Amino acid sequence: MQPAEIAPRDRLIVPLDLPDVASAEAMVARLGDSVTFYKIGYQLAYAGGLPMIGRLAGAGKKVFADLKLHDIGNTVARGVESVAKSGATFLTVHAYPQTMKAAVEGRAGSDLKLLAVTVLTSYDDGDLHDAGYRLGVTDLVEARARRAQALGMDGLVCSPEEAATLRKVVGDKMHLVTPGIRPAGSSTDDQKRIMTPAHAIAAGADYLVVGRPVTGANDPKAAADAIVAEIAQALDQQPT
Numbered sequence: 001m002q003p004a005e006i007a008p009r010d011r012l013i014v015p016l017d018l019p020d021v022a023s024a025e026a027m028v029a030r031l032g033d034s035v036t037f038y039k040i041g042y043q044l045a046y047a048g049g050l051p052m053i054g055r056l057a058g059a060g061k062k063v064f065a066d067l068k069l070h071d072i073g074n075t076v077a078r079g080v081e082s083v084a085k086s087g088a089t090f091l092t093v094h095a096y097p098q099t100m101k102a103a104v105e106g107r108a109g110s111d112l113k114l115l116a117v118t119v120l121t122s123y124d125d126g127d128l129h130d131a132g133y134r135l136g137v138t139d140l141v142e143a144r145a146r147r148a149q150a151l152g153m154d155g156l157v158c159s160p161e162e163a164a165t166l167r168k169v170v171g172d173k174m175h176l177v178t179p180g181i182r183p184a185g186s187s188t189d190d191q192k193r194i195m196t197p198a199h200a201i202a203a204g205a206d207y208l209v210v211g212r213p214v215t216g217a218n219d220p221k222a223a224a225d226a227i228v229a230e231i232a233q234a235l236d237q238q239p240t
Helices: 021-034 042-049 051-058 073-084 097-106 125-130 137-150 160-170 197-203 220-236
Strands: 012-015 037-040 062-069 090-094 113-117 155-157 175-178 207-209
Touching: 012 220, 021 042, 021 051, 021 220, 037 042, 037 051, 042 051, 042 062, 051 062, 062 073, 073 090, 073 097, 090 097, 097 113, 097 137, 113 137, 113 175, 125 137, 137 155, 137 160, 160 175, 160 197, 197 207, 197 220
Parallel strands: 012 037, 012 207, 037 062, 062 090, 090 113, 113 155, 155 175, 175 207
Antiparallel strands: none
16 A cells, blocks of 8 residues: 555554554444544553554454564564464564565565664664664665665654655655554653654654543544544645
8 A cells, every 4th residue: 555545544653652552452442434544562561462453453453563672583573474374464673684584575475564763763873873873864774764764674663854855765666564653742752752742743753643632632533534534634735
């Protein structure tokens, strides 16, 4: 599916970053048809949430398995092979060449889409320097994006700040999935590279990961609907 064909509601991904399966299932029920795409990450996965991937997929939802795999090649390939059987739509792996090569091998014959994590949105240049990297965020993200495309990855996880540049780098052949989305007036929480939904869409993002502004709202369903409306409006304002 090309980016222009993605419906506004399908562009919103809500993370089920909740402490247990019961809480996650309650949130899904509360959100109802306002949300079609969910993300399952470490917190819920390690609390028994992995089987939810299949249940959500069976209920017609899409699931982003945000597991950020990174290990020796055989381990990654076999892990991806298992995730491909779960019903997940997206799976993240860290954007190291060996890891990405193994992931592409492991998903062979399936519909699973692989996303390369470039640089976490909680990192800035200082954090990369502290971790031993010689490149800053912008240069490292671009280098990893080019390598991911060359190795056959389907998309990138990047901050919305990098979306416009990466869209020029990879064209329209890769999905850009952006965490660090905060509606105007929301707390930035622990994110450092953030943007509003409308600005992220205008910058070239395809999917927006919005967690606490939805799941922490007094009315999560209304919060999700408002973000989808903002996405739709931003898409309408794009040049044809």
